[in-house]
Amino acid sequence: xxxxxxxxxxxxxxxxxxxxLRCDPISGHVSLFWYQQALGQGxxxxxYFQNEAQLDKSGLPSDRFFAERPEGSVSTLKIQRTQQEDxxxxxxxxxxxxxxxxxxxxxxxxx
Amino acid sequence: xxxxEQNSGPLSVPEGAIASLNCTYSDRVSQSFFWYRQYSGKSxxxxxxxxxxxxxEDGRFTAQLNKASQYVSLLIRDSQPSDSATYLCAVKGAxxxxxxxxxxxxxxxxx
Numbered sequence: 001x002x003x004x005x006x007x008x009x010x011x012x013x014x015x016x017x018x019x020x021l022r023c024d025p026i027s028g029h030v031s032l033f034w035y036q037q038a039l040g041q042g043x044x045x046x047x048y049f050q051n052e053a054q055l056d057k058s059g060l061p062s063d064r065f066f067a068e069r070p071e072g073s074v075s076t077l078k079i080q081r082t083q084q085e086d087x088x089x090x091x092x093x094x095x096x097x098x099x100x101x102x103x104x105x106x107x108x109x110x111x
Numbered sequence: 112x113x114x115x116e117q118n119s120g121p122l123s124v125p126e127g128a129i130a131s132l133n134c135t136y137s138d139r140v141s142q143s144f145f146w147y148r149q150y151s152g153k154s155x156x157x158x159x160x161x162x163x164x165x166x167x168e169d170g171r172f173t174a175q176l177n178k179a180s181q182y183v184s185l186l187i188r189d190s191q192p193s194d195s196a197t198y199l200c201a202v203k204g205a206x207x208x209x210x211x212x213x214x215x216x217x218x219x220x221x222x
Contacts, residue, residue: 033209042115042199042212043155056209091154098143098203100210102154 002026004103006092012109013082021077021106023092031095034067034077036088037105043091049075082110114138115202117213125221130187132216134200137181143203144176145210146185150196158198159185190220 005024013019025032031050035043036059045059051072060067064083069075079086087110093100116135124130132146143162147155159174161167161183167174173186183202187194197215204211 031208035210040119040214042201042214043210045209045211048208050208059209095208099145099157099160102147102156104154 004092004094004101006090006103006106008106009104010107010109012111015082015084015110017082017110018078018080019082019108021079021090021108023075023077023103025073025075025092025094026096026101027073029094029096029101030072032069032075033093033095033100034075035091035093036061037091038088046077046090079108082108084110086110113213114211115200115213117198117200117216119214120217121219122216123219123221124190126190126192128190128220130190130194130218130220132185132187132198132200132218134183134185134213135181136183136200136202136211138202138204138211139178139181140205141178141181141202142205144174144183145201145203146172146174146183147199147201147212148194148196149199149215155199187218190218192220192222194218195220 034046037043048056049069064080089105092103146158161174175184200213201210
C-alpha cells in the first residue's frame with residue numbers, strides 16, 4: 001500500500017518568507033509525528049498528533065513553527081518568517097503498533 | 112550529555128564481515144529501542160525493534176539490549192556493500208510517544 005507522502009520534496013525560501021509543508025500519513029494511522037533533521041544529525045522531534053489533537057508540541061523550536069491536523073489525516077507544518085537556521089529536512093512519520101514509518105521528507109533551504 | 116549517543120564513524124568493514132554498531136542512552140526508564148537505516152538523501156527505514164533484555168535476531172541482523180548498562184547494539188552478519196548507510200539508534204521513553212535519535216553511525220562495507 002501507499003506509504004507516508006510529503007510535499008513539496010524541495011523548497012527554497014527567502015529569509016522572512018512563510019512556508020507550509022504537507023504530510024499525508026498512511027491511511028488509518030492515528031498517530032502522526034514531525035521531526036527536523038539537520039545535516040549529519042539524527043531527526044529531532046518537533047510535534048505529535050493523535051487524530052486531530054496535538055498532544056505534544058514540546059519540540060517546536062519557536063513560536064514561528066505551527067502544526068495542524070484539522071481532520072485527523074493530512075497534517076501541515078507551517079514556518080513563519082523563515083530564518084537560515086530553519087534549513088533542514090522535515091520528516092513526517094505515522095505510527096502503527098509502536099513502529100514509526102517515515103515519509104521521504106521535505107528539504108527546506110532558506111537563503 | 113546527549114540522551115542517545117552513537118559513534119559517528121565511519122565504521123569500515125570488509126564485505127562478508129560482521130559489523131557491530133553501538134548505542135548508549137541516558138534515560139534509565141526508556142522502554143522501546145529501534146534501529147533505523149538511512150541511505151544518503153533518503154528517509155529512515157526501520158531495521159529492528161527491541162523491547163526486552165537479550166538478543167533479537169532477524170535474518171542477518173541481531174539487536175542486543177542491556178537495560179542495566181543502558182546499552183543497545185546492532186550486529187550485521189555477512190555485511191554487504193548495500194548495507195553501507197547511516198544507522199540511527201532511537202529510543203522511546205516511558206510515557207513518551209516521540210523517538211529520541213542518536214546522531215547515527217556511518218557504515219561503509221568495502222567490496
